[in-house]
Amino acid sequence: QQQVKQSPQSLIVQKGGISIINCAYENTAFDYFPWYQQFPGKGPALLIAIRPDVSEKKEGRFTISFNKSAKQFSLHIMDSQPGDSATYFCAASRDSSASKIIFGSGTRLSIRP
């Protein structure tokens, strides 16, 4: 059972454009939603995370939007740059100290120069 569904599987965006990746979750007990970024040959690294007490969190060009009623959250990358080309994973868990973190299937993002 896939508890976190991520789309699209791949995405191509022109330099300077907005990249949008969407995730949906099923377990209403989830209350910690991180995004991880992975470059080829490397392990994933935390990019940004949100808890459902806020609807949006912004860090630089990266923004998470959260819709608790729809059980959906998304990552927006503004002014996308070639250096943003990577695989992005959304994830969810019950809280930030919970043992299990469930990941989405990943989105391969390519930014065209």
Added chain:
Amino acid sequence: NAGVTQTPKFQVLKTGQSMTLQCAQDMNHNSMYWYRQDPGMGLRLIYYSASEGTTDKGEVPNGYNVSRLNKREFSLRLESAAPSQTSVYFCASRKRGQGNTGELFFGEGSRLTVL
């Protein structure tokens, strides 16, 4: 700091062979994890250890065993490798308790091919 170190980085096995993937972290983290990454499947949790002395099954534990040797080390063993276990394996660790941010710290992965 080295962070999370995995060995080996690459391994080729024949069906039925056994092997152990090693993982060590130097961040004094309580929790450690093993994930596998397959195309289109994302990162799937195999086993985790919430604290030293405990281990629990994740989403895809069949065919694997783990050992939390001490606070630093968490190993993953394949007793009889199968082609379906061809994957990239990632070890990760996380701090628990006060000061915890929820962040998982990953190693660089171990690429395993089973022929």
